[in-house]
Amino acid sequence: MRLDKTKTFKLSTFFCLYLAQAVPMSFFTTALQVIMREQQFSLSAIALLQLVKLPWILKMLWSPMIDRACTTTRGYKRLIVGSEVVYALLILLAGVLNLQINVGTIVVLVLLSLVASATQDIGTDALVILSSQKREKALLNSMQSMGSFGGSLVGSGLLLMVLHRYGWNMVTQCLSVFVLVAVVPLLLNKNIQLQKPKDTRQRARWSDFVWFFTQRGIWRQIVFLALYYMGIIGIMSTLKPYMVDLGYSMREIGVMNGVVGVASAFVVSYPAGMLVRHFGYGRTRVFFAIVMLVATSFFVVLSLGRPSTPWLIAAIALLWASYGMATVVVYTSAMQHVRQGKEGTDFTVQTVLTHLTGIVAAVFSGMVADRLGYTAMFSLQTLLALAALIYVVLAFGKRKAL
The missing domain is CATH 1.20.1250.20 (MFS general substrate transporter like domains)
Known part of the structure; x- marks a missing residue:
């Protein structure tokens, strides 16, 4: 069954959002280990990189706040765009620092950037659920999988290959631009709307x-x-x-x-x-x-x-x-x-x-x-x-x- 242009644009919009999450995370959690070891960092310092995975485990702690705050399509879009902007800025800050001198600061910035990325993920997942019909969800979930695996290919494959030529600063600064570009389809797509008004009587709580x-x-x-x-x-x-x-x-x-x-x-x-x-x-x-x-x-x-x-x-x-x-x-x-x-x-x-x-x-x-x-x-x-x-x-x- 062929998809019309509206549905194709919707699928590509969410694919871009999921890809924006996956590429930097894959790069930071995989390629950064190689870079640091090549530059003779200790294994103890490299082990700190495992901390950057914490936001994606702990994100359920602040997901009720997002459910409570976002009740409209505009609300979800603002959350996603805002998270992407913060995500991009933190990646940019990590990219302008010297990796050999500021490794601790860079790890902290990467950790904070993935907090923003995890927040974007919560909002994106909720928007997918609320803006799609049952028959659409399978294809939208395939976009989530493709974004994740595509991000792994780019982040730990392609970027690792170009890293030796262009260096840490150039690659991470390009990553920050990519994160911002990935949110453009969401801003342009006016057809993504909640299927029905969100019931404000069912307000999420922290527990x-x-x-x-x-x-x-x-x-x-x-x-x-x-x-x-x-x-x-x-x-x-x-x-x-x-x-x-x-x-x-x-x-x-x-x-x-x-x-x-x-x-x-x-x-x-x-x-x-x-x-x-x-x-x-x-x-x-x-x-x-x-x-x-x-x-x-x-x-x-x-x-x-x-x-x-x-x-x-x-x-x-x-x-x-x-x-x-x-x-x-x-x-x-x-x-x-x-x-x-x-x-x-x-x-x-x-x-x-x-x-x-x-x-x-x-x-x-x-x-x-x-x-x-x-x-x-x-x-x-x-x-x-x-x-x-x-x-x-x-x-x-x-x-x-x-």
Whole structure:
């Protein structure tokens, strides 16, 4: 089904906003580590970079304030544009400083910039929910996935390559301009409007992110979010060490995992959104769970011997593609489980939950691989993928969705 120009402009508008979040964050959390190590910074100093991820974990703490303050389309647009301006200014400030002399200040500025980015994300997610019909949400969520994966490609791939030629200051200053340019489509798009006036009687409170877990029947959704792609996250977190142990160089790992893998997720995100739109997320999450099970099983087979490079590339591409598919159905499902007047809060809580379970999966898989080896770890992740498939069939098989 062809999309008209209005819908295409709407999709591209939100794609730009999600891309604006992802490119600088990917650059700062990935490329900056390489730069600092090349300039002989200590590992302790480099470890401080992990702090910049905190805003995206803690953003649910201020999401109720955004739900409470924003009640109109203009209100959401002001929040998003204001956050983008602050985001750009903080990146610009970080870019004019000398990395060798002001590393501590730069880390603080990056941390604050990602607070602004996380705030933009809350507002953008809420605007997507409130301005779209049910059938639109799948495609809009594919824009979120494509923005995230596209940002990873640019931030940790393209920018890393041009960094050595143009330097820290030039690249970060260009990033600040990019962040501002990315918000222009939102300013020009007059067709993004709330589907219905926001009910001001349902005002969000600070404690609403806690009360989300007390809703009747919500734990079925929570288990789904926690379990659905835990298996592939566990493998993705140990994939680089696995490739190092196989003898691949850093450049080869970057190309195979950071370019081929992420590009695979980017490419499948839009078709995945079309499938969710056509068949509904109830059916597609079963199909995507099967794809994830095949992807994890692929690594079990490969780990029994020494895999050839073409087979390993195929496994990496399938793993990332399954992740790209899964994110679309997870985001779409999360948008269907929000309370009126608390859309930004409830969606944020659910996405943060997936981040936290991903961290647990990464830590746990690393411990298993260290003690029992890669085959045992891959096998365990395959069992988790199988458990996710069984769960979605049993828990949602008789329920109509979307």
